[in-house]
Amino acid sequence: MSTDAEHTGSQGRSDPPARVTRRAALQTAASAVAFATAPASNAQQTGPTTSAAAEGSTIRLIVNGQPRTLSVDPRQSILDILRETLDLTGTKKGCNAGACGACTVLLNGQRINSCLALAAMHDGAEITTIEGLAKGDDLHPLQQAFIERDGLQCGYCTPGQIMSGVACISEGHAGSVQEIKAWMSGNICRCGAYAGIVEAISDVAKGGKL
Amino acid sequence: MTETIAYTGRIEDERLATGRGRYVADLRLPRLAHAFTVRSVYSHAKIRSIDTAAAKAAPGVLAVLTGADLAADGIGDLPCGVELPKSDGQKAHQAKRPVLARDRVRFVGECVVLIVAESVEQAEAAGELVEIDYEPLDAVADVEPALASGAPAVWDEVPDNIAYVWKKGDNDTFEKAAAGAAHVVRLTSHVSRVTACSMEPRGALGLIDDEGRYVIHASTQGPFNMRPTLAGLFKVDQSKVRILAGDVGGSFGMKSGAYPEDVLVLWAAKRLGRPVRWISERRESFLSDDHGRDVHIDAELALDKDGKILGLRGKFDVNIGCYLSGRSLFMIGNLGGIAGVYRIPTIVASVRGIFTNQQTSAPYRGAGRPEATYAIERLIDLAARKMKIDPYQLRLRNLVPPTAMPYDTGFTFVYDCGEFEGNMTGAAELADQAGFEARRAESAKRGKLRGLGIANPIEVAGGPFAKPGKDYSSIRVSSDGTVTLNTGVMSVGQGIETMMSYLVAERLGVSVDKVRYVQGDTDLLPGGRGNGGSSSTGVGGACVAITLDNTIAKGREIAADMLEAKPDDIEFADGHFRLGGTNRAVTLFEVAEHAEKANDDGFTAAGEFQPPSVTYPNGCHMCEIEIDPDTGALEIVRYTIVEDIGTVINPTLARGQIHGGVAQGVAQAIGEKLIYDAESAQLSTGSFMDYMIPRAHDLPNINIRTREVPTKVNSLGAKGVGEAGTVGSLAATINAVCDALSPLGITHIEMPATPARIWQAIENAREAKAA
Ligand code: FES
Ligand code: FES
Numbered sequence: 001m002s003t004d005a006e007h008t009g010s011q012g013r014s015d016p017p018a019r020v021t022r023r024a025a026l027q028t029a030a031s032a033v034a035f036a037t038a039p040a041s042n043a044q045q046t047g048p049t050t051s052a053a054a055e056g057s058t059i060r061l062i063v064n065g066q067p068r069t070l071s072v073d074p075r076q077s078i079l080d081i082l083r084e085t086l087d088l089t090g091t092k093k094g095c096n097a098g099a100c101g102a103c104t105v106l107l108n109g110q111r112i113n114s115c116l117a118l119a120a121m122h123d124g125a126e127i128t129t130i131e132g133l134a135k136g137d138d139l140h141p142l143q144q145a146f147i148e149r150d151g152l153q154c155g156y157c158t159p160g161q162i163m164s165g166v167a168c169i170s171e172g173h174a175g176s177v178q179e180i181k182a183w184m185s186g187n188i189c190r191c192g193a194y195a196g197i198v199e200a201i202s203d204v205a206k207g208g209k210l
Numbered sequence: 211m212t213e214t215i216a217y218t219g220r221i222e223d224e225r226l227a228t229g230r231g232r233y234v235a236d237l238r239l240p241r242l243a244h245a246f247t248v249r250s251v252y253s254h255a256k257i258r259s260i261d262t263a264a265a266k267a268a269p270g271v272l273a274v275l276t277g278a279d280l281a282a283d284g285i286g287d288l289p290c291g292v293e294l295p296k297s298d299g300q301k302a303h304q305a306k307r308p309v310l311a312r313d314r315v316r317f318v319g320e321c322v323v324l325i326v327a328e329s330v331e332q333a334e335a336a337g338e339l340v341e342i343d344y345e346p347l348d349a350v351a352d353v354e355p356a357l358a359s360g361a362p363a364v365w366d367e368v369p370d371n372i373a374y375v376w377k378k379g380d381n382d383t384f385e386k387a388a389a390g391a392a393h394v395v396r397l398t399s400h401v402s403r404v405t406a407c408s409m410e411p412r413g414a415l416g417l418i419d420d421e422g423r424y425v426i427h428a429s430t431q432g433p434f435n436m437r438p439t440l441a442g443l444f445k446v447d448q449s450k451v452r453i454l455a456g457d458v459g460g461s462f463g464m465k466s467g468a469y470p471e472d473v474l475v476l477w478a479a480k481r482l483g484r485p486v487r488w489i490s491e492r493r494e495s496f497l498s499d500d501h502g503r504d505v506h507i508d509a510e511l512a513l514d515k516d517g518k519i520l521g522l523r524g525k526f527d528v529n530i531g532c533y534l535s536g537r538s539l540f541m542i543g544n545l546g547g548i549a550g551v552y553r554i555p556t557i558v559a560s561v562r563g564i565f566t567n568q569q570t571s572a573p574y575r576g577a578g579r580p581e582a583t584y585a586i587e588r589l590i591d592l593a594a595r596k597m598k599i600d601p602y603q604l605r606l607r608n609l610v611p612p613t614a615m616p617y618d619t620g621f622t623f624v625y626d627c628g629e630f631e632g633n634m635t636g637a638a639e640l641a642d643q644a645g646f647e648a649r650r651a652e653s654a655k656r657g658k659l660r661g662l663g664i665a666n667p668i669e670v671a672g673g674p675f676a677k678p679g680k681d682y683s684s685i686r687v688s689s690d691g692t693v694t695l696n697t698g699v700m701s702v703g704q705g706i707e708t709m710m711s712y713l714v715a716e717r718l719g720v721s722v723d724k725v726r727y728v729q730g731d732t733d734l735l736p737g738g739r740g741n742g743g744s745s746s747t748g749v750g751g752a753c754v755a756i757t758l759d760n761t762i763a764k765g766r767e768i769a770a771d772m773l774e775a776k777p778d779d780i781e782f783a784d785g786h787f788r789l790g791g792t793n794r795a796v797t798l799f800e801v802a803e804h805a806e807k808a809n810d811d812g813f814t815a816a817g818e819f820q821p822p823s824v825t826y827p828n829g830c831h832m833c834e835i836e837i838d839p840d841t842g843a844l845e846i847v848r849y850t851i852v853e854d855i856g857t858v859i860n861p862t863l864a865r866g867q868i869h870g871g872v873a874q875g876v877a878q879a880i881g882e883k884l885i886y887d888a889e890s891a892q893l894s895t896g897s898f899m900d901y902m903i904p905r906a907h908d909l910p911n912i913n914i915r916t917r918e919v920p921t922k923v924n925s926l927g928a929k930g931v932g933e934a935g936t937v938g939s940l941a942a943t944i945n946a947v948c949d950a951l952s953p954l955g956i957t958h959i960e961m962p963a964t965p966a967r968i969w970q971a972i973e974n975a976r977e978a979k980a981a
Binding site: 088094100131134155194 | 219224235409460492897
C-alpha cells in the first residue's frame with residue numbers, strides 16, 4: 001500500500017483543525033493532488049511545454065487520434081477545452097480542483113486530472129478520453145469489465161474511473177486488490193460502486209487484455 | 211411469467227461507460243446563456259444595499275437580478291406548508307426559503323444576486339463586481355447555542371429558535387416502566403451533519419418552449435414534486451410547466467425538492483428569451499445543497515433484570531438549518547424505526563426542529579431511519595454492557611417472533627412480515643461470529659483492539675407511512691417492434707431502467723433490447739414518485755406490473771377482434787395472443803399494427819398503484835473492526851449483512867444498492883462530518899480535501915446475503931432496498947468501535963470515530979485509570 005494513499009485517506013478522515021488556514025488546505029490539496037495525478041510530472045516532461053502562455057495562443061492537440069488546432073485562453077483547462085470547445089462531454093467535472101478524479105483523461109498515455117491541466121501548457125500532446133476508448137462498436141476491455149462487474153451506478157464518476165483504471169493497469173499498479181484500491185484512491189465514487197470497480201480492474205489486469 | 215431472461219449487465223451502462231450519458235451539463239442548446247449566483251459570505255446579516263451597476267456593465271453580461279426584481283415580477287418564496295405547532299402551541303412560523311435573499315441572509319452560501327452572461331466565466335467575473343453592503347448579525351451554528359437563553363433568533367418571529375415540536379406516546383407510562391425497571395440506560399449522542407455530495411453537482415437548464423411553457427432540464431430525483439412548486443411560483447397551470455430529468459449523477463434524497471436555482475433559470479429564461487443554465491460548483495454544493503441528518507439524541511431504555519425491554523423514551527432535536535418545509539420533517543415520518551425489531555411495551559418520543567444559521571437540512575439516504583436505528587441499537591449495546599449480557603443474546607431475548615406478525619409496535623408502525631431471528635443467525639454464521647473471540651485474542655497479541663458491532667435495522671419503505679404515495683406508468687406497444695415504458699419512478703443511479711426493462715421483456719415475451727425506457731418527463735404521466743423512500747421496486751415496479759396486466763388485457767381485446775373471438779378465450783404467452791385450444795394466434799406487434807390502423811392511440815395501456823400500506827425491509831449487520839491503540843487508526847476488517855428486502859428482483863442491482871448504502875453509513879460513522887465554526891457559522895469542511903468522502907481503500911469488502919420474506923403489500927413481493935445498507939451501518943460501525951474500546955472502560959464514542967477521536971478517548975481512559 002502506498003504511503004501517499006494512506007496519507008490522502010487519513011487527511012480526509014480526521015477532524016480538521018478548528019480553523020483551517022488557506023495554506024494548510026492548499027497543502028492538503030497538494031498532497032492529494034500529487035497522488036491523484038502521480039504521473040503528471042512525467043506528463044510534463046513528455047508533453048512539450050511551450051511558451052504558449054500568451055493571450056489566445058494556438059495549440060495543437062491530438063484528441064482521440066484526431067489532430068486539432070485550437071485557440072485557447074491561457075486559463076483554460078484541458079477539461080474545459082474537451083467539454084466546452086470540443087463538445088466531448090464524456091469527461092466529467094466533479095470538483096474542478098483535482099480532488100475527485102471525475103475528469104481523468106490520458107495525456108500522452110499517462111492519467112491526469114484534466115481540470116488542473118492548463119491546455120496552453122500541453123501543445124502537441126496526445127489526449128485520450130472516454131469517447132476514444134472503444135474501437136468502433138467494440139468496447140474497451142475495461143469498459144466491458146465495468147459493465148460485467150457492476151462497477152457503476154449513476155455513471156457520473158465512471159468515465160474518470162475507467163480512464164484512471166486503464167492507466168492503473170498499464171502502470172503496473174493493479175497487482176492486488178489492495179494495490180488497486182490504493183492507486184485508484186484519487187477517484188471518488190459516491191454511489192459506492194468500489195467493489196465492482198476494483199473487480200473490473202483486477203479482471204482486466206489478470207486477463208492481460210490491455 | 212415466462213422464462214427468466216439471462217441478465218447481461220445494466221442497459222444504461224453502455225451509454226454511461228462510453229461517455230454518452232446525458233446529464234444536465236452535457237446538454238447543448240443554441241443561444242444558451244449561463245447563470246452564476248452571488249452568494250452570501252455571512253451566516254447571518256442584514257442586507258443594507260446591493261450595487262449591481264458595475265456587474266451590469268461587465269463584458270458578456272445579459273442580466274444582473276436581485277430579490278427586488280423577483281418581487282417586481284411577482285415571484286414569491288418557496289413554499290413551507292408545515293402545520294405543526296411551535297413551542298408556544300401556535301402554528302409553525304412559515305419560514306420560507308426565498309429564491310434570492312432580500313433584506314436578510316441566514317446562511318453562508320445563500321443566493322443573493324443572479325448573473326446571466328454569455329459564458330460561465332463572464333458571469334462569474336461579473337459576480338466579483340457586485341457590491342453587497344451587509345450588516346452582520348450574531349449567528350447560531352448549532353442546536354445547543356440556538357437553544358441557549360438569549361441566543362440570536364434566526365427568525366424574529368421564533369425567538370427560541372424552535373421551529374416545530376412533535377410528540378407521541380405517553381410519558382407517564384414510560385416513567386412507570388422506568389421506575390419498576392432493574393436497569394435504565396441513557397444515550398446522549400449526535401448523529402452528525404453530513405452532505406450528500408452527489409458526484410454530479412446540482413444543475414438546471416431552463417427554457418421557454420414554442421408554446422410559451424416553462425421547461426426545465428433538472429438534475430433532480432423528483433420531477434413530479436417539482437412541477438406544482440414551480441407552477442405555483444410562476445402562477446401558471448401545471449400543464450404549463452414541464453420537468454425533464456435525464457441521467458442524474460447521484461442524489462441520495464438531496465435532489466428531491468425545487469431549489470432556488472431551479473426557479474432562477476426559468477425566471478431568467480423567461481426574461482431573456484434564451485435558455486439559461488446553472489451548474490453548481492463543488493464549493494457551492496457543500497454550502498448550498500440541502501444537508502442531511504444532524505440529529506441530537508437523548509434516549510433511555512428501561513429493562514428488567516433478565517434483559518427484557520420495558521420501555522423506550524427518545525428526544526430528538528433536529529438541526530433543520532434556517533428554512534422550514536415539509537422536507538425538514540424527515541425525522542418524524544421515519545421515527546417509527548426506533549421500535550426496532552423488538553417487543554417494546556411502551557415507547558414515547560418527541561422531535562423538535564431547531565433553527566440555526568446553516569443551510570436547510572432535508573432527507574438524506576435513510577432520512578431519519580438511520581438515526582432511529584442508531585438510537586435503539588446503541589441503547590441495546592449500552593444495556594448489554596451494563597448488564598454484562600452478550601449484545602447478541604440481549605437482542606435475541608427481545609425479538610418480535612414471526613408468529614407475532616402482523617406486529618403493531620405501538621409506535622406508528624405495523625410490521626407486515628419479517629423473520630428477525632433468521633437474519634441474526636444468518637449474519638452470525640456468515641460473519642463467523644463463533645470465531646470472533648479467537649480473532650480478538652489474535653489481534654490483542656499484535657497489540658490491536660478488535661471489536662464486533664451488531665445492528666438490526668428495520669425501516670419503512672414505499673411510504674409515507676400514513677398514506678403511501680401513488681405511482682403511474684404507461685406502455686405503448688408499437689408496430690415497429692418496440693415496447694415503450696414510461697415510469698413515474700426514476701433512476702438516479704440505481705439501475706431502474708434495467709430492472710423495469712427486464713420486467714417488461716419477461717412479461718411480454720420480447721427481447722430486452724426492444725424495450726424503450728422513458729423516465730423523468732412530467733408530460734408523459736399524470737404523476738409519479740420519482741426516486742426516494744426505497745420505493746422504486748416495491749411501488750414503481752409493482753405499478754409497472756399492473757400496467758403490464760392492463761397491456762395484456764387490452765391486447766386480448768384487440769386480438770379477440772382480430773381473431774373473431776371473445777377476449778376471455780384469448781390466452782397470452784411468449785409474445786403471442788392465442789385463441790385457446792387452437793393454432794390461431796397473433797403476435798404482440800401484429801396486435802399493435804391492427805390497433806394503430808383502428809385508432810390514433812394504438813396499442814397503449816396505463817396503470818397506477820397506490821400501495822395499501824408500506825413495507826419494512828429489515829436485516830442484521832455485523833461490523834468487525836480493528837484499532838491500533840497507539841495511533842487510533844481504525845480498519846474495518848469485515849462487514850456482513852443479511853438483508854430481507856422481500857423478493858429480490860435483480861440480485862446484482864440489489865447488491866449494488868446495499869454496497870452503496872453501507873459506504874455512506876460507514877463513512878459517516880468513521881469520517882464524514884460538516885463542521886461549522888462555532889462563532890461565525892462559516893463552513894470549515896467545504897471541499898473534498900476537508901470533508902471525508904470514502905475512497906476505495908476506506909471501505910471493507912462486504913459480505914451480503916439476502917433472505918427473502920416476500921411482502922404481500924405488492925404483487926412483486928419486494929420490500930425495497932435503496933436505504934437498507936445505510937440504515938444499519940451507522941449503528942453497527944459505532945457499536946463495533948465501542949466494543950473494541952470496551953476493555954479500556956470506554957462505553958461510548960461519538961461519530962465520526964476518527965483516529966484522532968479514538969486516540970483521544972484511549973488517552974483519556976488511560977489517564978483516568980492511572981489517576
Ligand atoms: S474535476 Fe478534476 S479532479 Fe475533480
Ligand atoms: S457511479 Fe455514481 S459516483 Fe460512481
